[in-house]
Amino acid sequence: MMIVCLVLVPAIAGVISLAIRSDALRRGLLIVGAAAHTLLTLAAWIRRPAPELGGWIALDGPGLLFLSITSCLFLMAALYSVGYLDREVQGRRQDFEEAVAFSNAPEARFTGSLLLFHATMTMVAVSQHFGILWVAVEATTLVSAPLIYFHRHHRSLEATWKYLLVCSVGIALALLGNIFLVVAASRTGSGQESMLLAELVKQGPRLDIPWLKAAFLFFLVGYGTKMGLAPMHTWLPDAHSESPSVVSALLSGALLNCAFLAILRAQQVCAAAGQAGFGQELLVLFGLLSMAFAAVFILRQTDYKRLLAYSSVEHVGILALGVGLGGAASLGAMLHAVNHSLTKAMLFLVAGNILAAYRTKSIAEVGGILRGLPISGVLWVAGFLAITGSPPFGPFLSELTILKGALDQGRGVIAVFYLALLALIFVGMATAVLPMAQGRPQKALLGGDEPGGATPLRLGSERVLAVVPPALLGIGVLVLGLYVPPVVLRAVHEASQAVGGW
Amino acid sequence: MTLWLDTLLILVFLTNLRLLGSSRLGASVRVVALQGVVLGLLALASRGGDLTGHVLFLAAVSMALKGVVFPRLLFRALREARVRREVEPFVGYTSSLLVGAAMLGLSLWVGTRLPLPTAVASPVVVPVALFTILSGLFLIVSRKKALTQVLGYLVLENGIYIFGVALAQEAPLIVELGVLLDVFVAVFVMGITMFHINREFDDLDTEQMASLKD
Numbered sequence: 001m002m003i004v005c006l007v008l009v010p011a012i013a014g015v016i017s018l019a020i021r022s023d024a025l026r027r028g029l030l031i032v033g034a035a036a037h038t039l040l041t042l043a044a045w046i047r048r049p050a051p052e053l054g055g056w057i058a059l060d061g062p063g064l065l066f067l068s069i070t071s072c073l074f075l076m077a078a079l080y081s082v083g084y085l086d087r088e089v090q091g092r093r094q095d096f097e098e099a100v101a102f103s104n105a106p107e108a109r110f111t112g113s114l115l116l117f118h119a120t121m122t123m124v125a126v127s128q129h130f131g132i133l134w135v136a137v138e139a140t141t142l143v144s145a146p147l148i149y150f151h152r153h154h155r156s157l158e159a160t161w162k163y164l165l166v167c168s169v170g171i172a173l174a175l176l177g178n179i180f181l182v183v184a185a186s187r188t189g190s191g192q193e194s195m196l197l198a199e200l201v202k203q204g205p206r207l208d209i210p211w212l213k214a215a216f217l218f219f220l221v222g223y224g225t226k227m228g229l230a231p232m233h234t235w236l237p238d239a240h241s242e243s244p245s246v247v248s249a250l251l252s253g254a255l256l257n258c259a260f261l262a263i264l265r266a267q268q269v270c271a272a273a274g275q276a277g278f279g280q281e282l283l284v285l286f287g288l289l290s291m292a293f294a295a296v297f298i299l300r301q302t303d304y305k306r307l308l309a310y311s312s313v314e315h316v317g318i319l320a321l322g323v324g325l326g327g328a329a330s331l332g333a334m335l336h337a338v339n340h341s342l343t344k345a346m347l348f349l350v351a352g353n354i355l356a357a358y359r360t361k362s363i364a365e366v367g368g369i370l371r372g373l374p375i376s377g378v379l380w381v382a383g384f385l386a387i388t389g390s391p392p393f394g395p396f397l398s399e400l401t402i403l404k405g406a407l408d409q410g411r412g413v414i415a416v417f418y419l420a421l422l423a424l425i426f427v428g429m430a431t432a433v434l435p436m437a438q439g440r441p442q443k444a445l446l447g448g449d450e451p452g453g454a455t456p457l458r459l460g461s462e463r464v465l466a467v468v469p470p471a472l473l474g475i476g477v478l479v480l481g482l483y484v485p486p487v488v489l490r491a492v493h494e495a496s497q498a499v500g501g502w
Numbered sequence: 503m504t505l506w507l508d509t510l511l512i513l514v515f516l517t518n519l520r521l522l523g524s525s526r527l528g529a530s531v532r533v534v535a536l537q538g539v540v541l542g543l544l545a546l547a548s549r550g551g552d553l554t555g556h557v558l559f560l561a562a563v564s565m566a567l568k569g570v571v572f573p574r575l576l577f578r579a580l581r582e583a584r585v586r587r588e589v590e591p592f593v594g595y596t597s598s599l600l601v602g603a604a605m606l607g608l609s610l611w612v613g614t615r616l617p618l619p620t621a622v623a624s625p626v627v628v629p630v631a632l633f634t635i636l637s638g639l640f641l642i643v644s645r646k647k648a649l650t651q652v653l654g655y656l657v658l659e660n661g662i663y664i665f666g667v668a669l670a671q672e673a674p675l676i677v678e679l680g681v682l683l684d685v686f687v688a689v690f691v692m693g694i695t696m697f698h699i700n701r702e703f704d705d706l707d708t709e710q711m712a713s714l715k716d
Contacts, residue, residue, distance in 0.1 A: 131677030138684040142691050149695070154702045158711035161695055165651055168688050169642060169658065175681065176635070176662050183618075183669050195677075210617060238714040297716055306716065 002040065002049040003057050006067070007122050009036050014115030018108055026111050027082045033115055034071075034078035037122070041071040045487070055196060057126045061494030065334065066261045067125035068491075069341045070254040072476075074118050076469035080349050081114065081246045083465025087356065095153055096359040102153035110150050116143040117250065124258040130178050130195045130265070134171070137226060137262055140255060141167045147250075148243040159235075159242035166235040170225025177218030177266070184211035197265055204272025212270065216279050219266040220286065227259035229286045229320060230293035233313045237297070240309035241361065245352025248305065252312045253345035257337055260319055264499050267323065271500040276326070283324030284414065290317025291421040298428035303361045304354070307432055308347050311387055314425055315340040321418065322402040323499055329405025330501020334492045336398035339480055340387075343395060346473035347383040350376050353466050354436075363432045372441035375467045379474055384433040386477050388426040394480035504624055506547045511630045513540045514664065515606075518637040521657065522598040525588055527649055531576045534653050534660075538568020541660055545667050548627075560678050564663075567686055572656065575693045579649060583700040590707065593644040601640060609633040618669075627668040634661030648699055648706045652692050659685055 013033030017026045044059055045068070051058035059067065085107055092103045104110075120143055123136035141164065149160040178195070185194040188203040200207070225232040240248045263283075270279040294314035301307040315336070322333025353376040358366050370377035386393035389400075399422065406415040480488070496502055517537040524530045542565030549557055591598060606629075613629035622628065638658030642651050666673065696706060703710045 129677070131673060132680065135677065135680035135684055138688070142684070142687045145691055145695070149698070152698070154711070155713055157695070157698055157702050158714050161648065161699060161708070161711060162714075164688075164692055164695060165642070165655065168655055168692075169639070172655070172658050172662060175659075176665060179662065179665050179669055182673070195673075237716070242714070301716070 001052070002044065003052050003059060003126050006037065006040050006044075006126065007057075007119055009033055009040065009119075010115045010122065011119035014112045014119060017115060018112035020108070023085070023107055026108060027085060030078045030111050030115065031082065034075045034118070037118065038071045038075045041068055045491075051128070055198060056129045056132060058128045059126060060128075060498065061491060062261060062264055062334075062498050063125045063128075065491050065495045066257050066337070067122060069257055069338055070118070070121050070125060073250060073253045073341060073345050073473075076345065076349070076473055077246050077250050078114075079465055080249075080352070080469040081111075083463050084244065084246055084352065085110070086465075087463070097155075097361070100153060102151060105146065105150050105152055109146055113143050113146045114247075114250075117147065121254055121258050124261060128197045130181060130197070130200075133262055133265060134175055134178055137174070137223065137259060138168070138171045140258060141171065141226070144247070144251065144255065147247040148239050150244050150247070151242075156242040159238040163235045163239040166232075167226050170222050170232060172222070173218050173225075174222025174262070177215045177222055180211050180215035180218060181269070184208040184215055197268065200269045201272040204269065205274060207269070207273045209273065209275060212273055212275060213278055216266050216270050216275075217282070220263060220279075220282055223259045223262040223266075224286060224320075227256050227263065227320075228290075228313050228316045230290040230313060230317070233290065233293065236313060237306045237309040240312065240348075241303060241305040245305070245348050245355060248308070248351075249345040249348035252308070252348060253341035256312060256316055257341060260316065260337065263320075264323065264495075267499050276500045280324045280326055283320045285324075287317045287319070287321030287324055288414070288417055288421075290314065290320065291418070291425075293317075295421050295424045295428065298425050298432075301428070301432060302363055304363050304366070304432065304436065305348075305351055305361050307363070307429065308344065308351060311347075311425070311429065312340075312344060314421075315344070315387075318399065318402065318418075321414075322405065323501070325402065325405045325409065325411065325414070326499075326501050327405050328408055328502055329402045330499060331492060331496040332398045332401030332403075332405055333501075334495045335401060335480075335484070336395065338488070338492070339394035339398050339477060342473045342477045342480070343383060343386045343393070346379065346470040346477065347387060349466075349470040349473070350379045350383060353462070353470075354380065356466075363436060366436045367439040368441035369437045373462055375462050375471070377437055379467070379470050380433065381437050382474055382478075383470075384429055386474075386481075388429055389422060390426075392478065392481045394477045397481055397484070507544070507624045508626060510540055510544045510547055511624060511626050511664075514544070514634060514660075515630050518634055518657065519599065519602055521641060521653070522602040522637060523595045525595060527580060527588065527647065528577070530650065530653055531573050531580070534656050535569050535573040537657070537660055538572065539565050541565075541568065541663055541667075544664065548667050556675055560675070560682075563679070563682060567682060568656070568660075571686070572689050575689055576649060576652065579693050579696045579700075582697060583649075583706050590646045591644055592646060598640070598644065601644075602637065605636040605640065606633050609636065622668050624668075627664065631661050631664035631668060634658075634664060637661070646707050646709050648692075648696050648708050651708065652689065652696070655692075656685075656689070 010033050017029050092101045120139040127133040145164050149156050184207045188206045228236040267279045291314050294310045297310045319333050322329045389395045517533050520533050542561040545561045609629040609632035638654045641654030
């Protein structure tokens with residue numbers, strides 16, 4: 001019953017919040033739903049629940065790892081959204097980028113979609129059947145589209161349309177992958193059971209190899225679109241920059257991981273069929289390509305939310321590269337999934353604070369965050385150091401593990417490319433982020449009194465709910481850099497071994 | 503039974519050609535609806551004689567959705583939008599048909615080379631499925647209107663469905679229903695988004711949506 005509850009708790013809370021009218025009650029429900037989900041996830045760590053519904057849903061190593069990331073992030077995002085929704089101005093107001101007026105979507109729709117989004121992501125983490133996995137991944141796209149279009153202006157609408165269309169077409173191709181997988185398994189005679197992960201892994205050597213390879217290709221392109229691997233990432237910068245920051249944090253920290261998990265499932269089957277190398281080479285290729293794309297766009301970026309979005313393209317590239325290299329690098333990739341999610345969610349939440357105070361997304365127009373918003377400023381700089389892989393933060397450790405994996409296997413060329421791209425991205429982000437933090441706050445921060453404008457964060461008075469969630473995430477990233485608790489390490493190991501790594 | 507099957511497959515093929523050459527939005531919606539109904543019949547015909555409740559139920563749900571519900575949703579969007587009822591392609595109709603011919607050639611060539619592990623009901627089923635998928639993708643990239651892109655998505659989905667009918671018959675009911683539900687919600691959400699696009703831009707033309715770029 002426990003796994004079913006994990007899905008049902010946010011789903012039911014989501015449906016209820018669509019129906020109730022009181023904002024306060026709905027926000028309370030959001031927190032309660034998120035907290036209950038986190039408690040259930042913790043319970044799953046203490047005692048792993050048995051598979052349910054005939055093995056169609058279960059929590060294995062990779063599933064539990066990604067479920068935990070999602071659950072932690074969502075709890076932080078829920079806390080942050082309560083503060084965020086509180087300071088959002090009701091009614092029509094002036095857009096700060098262009099001379100157009102816009103209003104928000106109803107808050108009930110936002111909160112409801114947020115909880116349903118959580119339920120569908122949980123479904124992705126616990127699915128053991130490729131068909132259900134596909135249904136769940138497509139559902140995450142559909143319920144998150146209203147979240148991107150929370151601020152109803154034409155830019156967010158454009159982003160929503162691109163997101164819906166590009167991801168739906170991508171995921172449709174993954175459905176073709178599912179059909180090819182059925183064909184690949186048709187000789188094993190498992191009938192109805194043939195799409196269960198455990199069954200496919202067991203029957204691995206008897207799968208039809210050409211069809212399996214074709215299926216993997218379609219999975220990689222289809223779910224890779226959702227994950228944000230270049231060159232299928234075109235929807236990602238738009239959706240991440242135009243949605244509210246708390247949604248960006250979830251899209252980047254939780255949703256990309258869900259799509260990654262779907263690709264890992266396909267790689268698990270490939271590995272079981274003795275075709276691990278085929279999938280790995282493709283993952284290495286897409287991984288490096290994504291890092292290269294991201295580096296180019298980070299170097300000339302003028303919008304700090306797009307900067308973070310392209311950084312996500314870079315990091316999904318690192319994840320794909322790590323799993324593609326296998327061995328120690330695969331272990332590093334799983335650890336990096338945790339580190340990247342925590343760091344990127346923190347950065348997006350802080351970016352939300354900066355946006356609220358400065359009311360611009362332009363890097364050049366923001367200055368003096370450290371003075372104007374002391375706590376957010378420190379978190380912004382710490383987050384920048386962490387995401388670019390500087391010690392003592394978690395991503396340093398995981399990126400180093402991936403490098404070690406590459407060198408262990410004597411793949412020096414890949415290691416050189418990897419390091420060069422990381423260095424380029426470090427330079428690109430440093431030139432953008434550091435000037436934002438230093439100097440004196442500009443007038444934009446002080447002039448928040450125009451009618452209709454969002455209530456600005458005043459100097460030295462940051463709201464508790466705006467800084468505590470990113471601060472907690474930051475502490476998590478720091479702790480993971482200094483000491484990986486054995487229980488986390490065990491989970492990461494288990495996830496890595498499932499795809500043929502250490 | 504193969505006669506029926508082949509007839510239906512050829513109908514699917516003709517609907518694709520009609521879509522590539524059609525200049526009217528309303529006609530395109532009707533053609534996609536017709537394609538949806540033909541697909542439901544195809545699912546029945548591919549089973550030969552043994553029609554279980556499972557197959558009948560799924561075919562009925564699929565035909566109702568694709569033949570009735572989707573066209574209604576799309577016509578409503580079209581009516582509310584009060585747009586010019588033309589497709590407005592990036593690629594002209596004649597060129598589209600030529601591209602269609604090329605895609606057909608490609609599909610036939612790939613179709614003969616795929617090593618099918620199980621015998622399929624008809625030799626043209628794989629080429630028609632591939633051709634439908636390619637047509638859908640082409641419609642998405644070559645047409646300006648948001649509505650035509652949704653139609654392209656539906657045609658793509660239909661192509662995958664033909665593949666499923668031909669190659670993977672033993673999918674569990676819950677999965678098939680889940681897929682149909684997802685497609686339904688997708689069209690629904692896209693319909694709502696189209697409504698907003700029309701209100702915001704006074705048109706369903708996606709070319710105007712070009713403010714987000716690097």
